[in-house]
Structures are given as structure tokens and as C-alpha cells.
Amino acid sequence: MRLRPICILFAFLAIAVTTFAQDGGAEARTTAPPASLTFREVSIDPLGADPDTPWTVHTDTLDVHAEPSYDSPVVGTLSRDAAVVGAYCVIVETDEEWLRITGGETVGWAPRTGLHRVHPKNADAIAAHGNLPFGSEIVIRWWGIPIGYEADDLVSLPEGYAGGRDPEDYRLRREAAEHAVAMIDAAAEAGIEIYASSPYRSGTTQQGIYLRNVERRGLSQRFSAPPGHSEHQLGTTMDIAARSTGRFLTKDCPEHLWMQANGARFGFRQTYREDNIDATGYVEEPWHWRYMGVERTAPSGDATAN
Numbered sequence: 001m002r003l004r005p006i007c008i009l010f011a012f013l014a015i016a017v018t019t020f021a022q023d024g025g026a027e028a029r030t031t032a033p034p035a036s037l038t039f040r041e042v043s044i045d046p047l048g049a050d051p052d053t054p055w056t057v058h059t060d061t062l063d064v065h066a067e068p069s070y071d072s073p074v075v076g077t078l079s080r081d082a083a084v085v086g087a088y089c090v091i092v093e094t095d096e097e098w099l100r101i102t103g104g105e106t107v108g109w110a111p112r113t114g115l116h117r118v119h120p121k122n123a124d125a126i127a128a129h130g131n132l133p134f135g136s137e138i139v140i141r142w143w144g145i146p147i148g149y150e151a152d153d154l155v156s157l158p159e160g161y162a163g164g165r166d167p168e169d170y171r172l173r174r175e176a177a178e179h180a181v182a183m184i185d186a187a188a189e190a191g192i193e194i195y196a197s198s199p200y201r202s203g204t205t206q207q208g209i210y211l212r213n214v215e216r217r218g219l220s221q222r223f224s225a226p227p228g229h230s231e232h233q234l235g236t237t238m239d240i241a242a243r244s245t246g247r248f249l250t251k252d253c254p255e256h257l258w259m260q261a262n263g264a265r266f267g268f269r270q271t272y273r274e275d276n277i278d279a280t281g282y283v284e285e286p287w288h289w290r291y292m293g294v295e296r297t298a299p300s301g302d303a304t305a306n
């Protein structure tokens with residue numbers, strides 16, 4: 001059964017529970033409920049949005065469970081693009097993220113892995129400008145951009161700036177690409193050899209990467225961002241590798257130290273850092289640099305120096 005609006009889901013949950021009871025209550029269960037799970041609700045900064053902005057299903061279907069576990073009975077199924085509102089919870093025992101959906105007396109749980117949420121400011125900016133303005137895009141674990149969003153000014157990085165592989169696969173938005181090239185050139189002049197290892201990714205590419213990671217590592221994985229919630233989709237962000245090793249930058253390696261000292265001059269910022277893990281919902285990534293626009297990355301109080 002495919003359902004779209006949340007109100008229909010609640011109705012279905014109520015019917016399911018009623019039917020279930022009429023069929024014999026607990027004895028009728030074919031799947032034992034998991035041992036009692038506890039959860040903590042995540043307090044998400046609305047960043048100016050309505051906190052009850054709905055989440056949207058990005059998979060073909062998404063089962064709603066009686067408890068926050070795949071082992072618990074399915075009480076409803078949502079279809080792609082269905083909108084749901086609920087409390088974002090982390091399950092203490094499993095470290096998994098589930099959305100707790102309530103309707104009257106009924107509670108259902110949807111795994112976060114099938115959900116994404118667009119921040120209204122992003123939606124408004126896309127409607128007004130087409131391409132999102134540099135630096136003001138809101139992309140964190142709990143707020144993102146439409147999975148279908150793709151800026152129309154993506155260009156391939158010139159040969160030699162993307163690790164010697166097919167430059168068609170190595171795109172950034174034009175302004176970000178120009179600054180990336182200037183930055184990589186400046187680094188080379190200082191004896192620091194770096195290149196863009198992983199720049200733009202489409203929302204659907206990210207979805208494939210994410211769902212494969214979830215399948216391989218489980219619902220609690222934090223290695224890849226859900227679709228619509230990756231800065232790589234902005235076309236402004238790249239994972240930087242060191243030419244000496246062919247690997248992503250590591251914290252305080254010579255290339256990372258150079259980027260920390262000079263990235264801002266070219267408008268780039270390491271957006272996933274030790275000091276903002278709680279705000280972004282992502283782990284520290286010394287290799288991950290996002291173009292914000294030079295005026296946004298200039299030292300505070302010295303905004304015109306660059």
C-alpha cells in the first residue's frame with residue numbers, strides 16, 4: 001500500500017493497529033518486537049525555517065515500523081516524495097537515526113536513510129536565482145537542497161588539476177573552478193602539490209553512494225551524506241588530494257597546513273571541522289573544502305583585504 005500525505009499515514013496506522021488487535025493482539029505477531037529501545041531526540045537548529053518543515057521520501061518506498069528497528073513490524077509504507085513531519089531521534093543502542101512520527105495515539109518510525117529535507121531558504125534562492133548564491137547555501141545533515149538541483153554553470157577543471165583523470169568527471173561551478181585553479185597554482189609555486197580528487201557530484205550520484213554505504217555499513221554509518229545533504233552537489237566543493245601520496249589530505253599534513261593558511265584567500269573554507277561537528281552533523285574532514293566566495297572567507301574585520 002502506497003501512501004502520500006502524513007494524514008493518510010496516520011489513518012492507516014490507526015487502521016493497522018485496530019486490525020492487528022482484532023486479529024489476536026500480541027499472539028498474531030510474526031516478528032518479535034526488539035528489546036526495549038531508547039532514543040534521544042536531536043534538537044535541530046531550524047536556521048530560520050519552520051521546525052516542522054516536512055521531510056521527503058527519496059527512495060521508491062519507505063516502510064514505517066512500529067519501533068525504530070527493521071526487526072519491528074511494518075505498520076505502513078510511504079512512497080517516493082511523500083512528506084512527513086516528526087521528531088528526529090538517535091537510537092541509543094544502535095546509533096541509528098529514525099524519524100518518530102506521531103498521530104494521535106499512534107507512533108510510527110521511519111528510518112532517516114530514506115528521507116531528505118530542503119531548507120526553505122534554499123528553495124527560495126533557487127526560485128529567485130536559478131543557481132544558489134555562493135556561500136549562503138545551507139547544506140548540513142538536517143537541511144539540504146533538492147536532489148534534482150544542478151547549477152547550470154558547471155565547467156570541467158582544466159587537465160592537470162584533477163589528478164590526471166577524465167576532466168569531464170571533475171566539474172565545479174565556473175567561479176569556484178577559476179578560484180580552485182588559481183589556488184592550486186599558488187600552492188604549486190609554494191612547493192605544495194595538490195589536486196581536486198572529488199569535486200561536483202549530482203544528487204542522484206550521491207544517493208547511489210549513500211545507499212550503498214548504508215547497505216554495507218548499516219543505518220548508523222556517518223561516512224557519506226544523504227542525497228541533497230552533500231556540499232558536493234553545490235558544485236562549489238572538492239575533496240583535495242596530495243600529489244605526493246595520491247590520497248586525501250590528512251589533518252596537519254603539509255598540504256593541509258598550506259590550505260589552512262591560504263585557502264581563504266581564494267574563497268575556500270574547510271567546512272567540516274572539529275569545532276562544528278554538532279552544527280553540521282558530519283565528522284571532521286581535512287580534505288573537504290568549499291568555495292564560499294572570497295569576501296566570505298576573508299578574515300573578519302578585513303573583508304576587503306582580498
Ligand SMILES: [Zn+2]
Pocket residue numbers: 232238239285287288289
Ligand atoms: Zn567531501
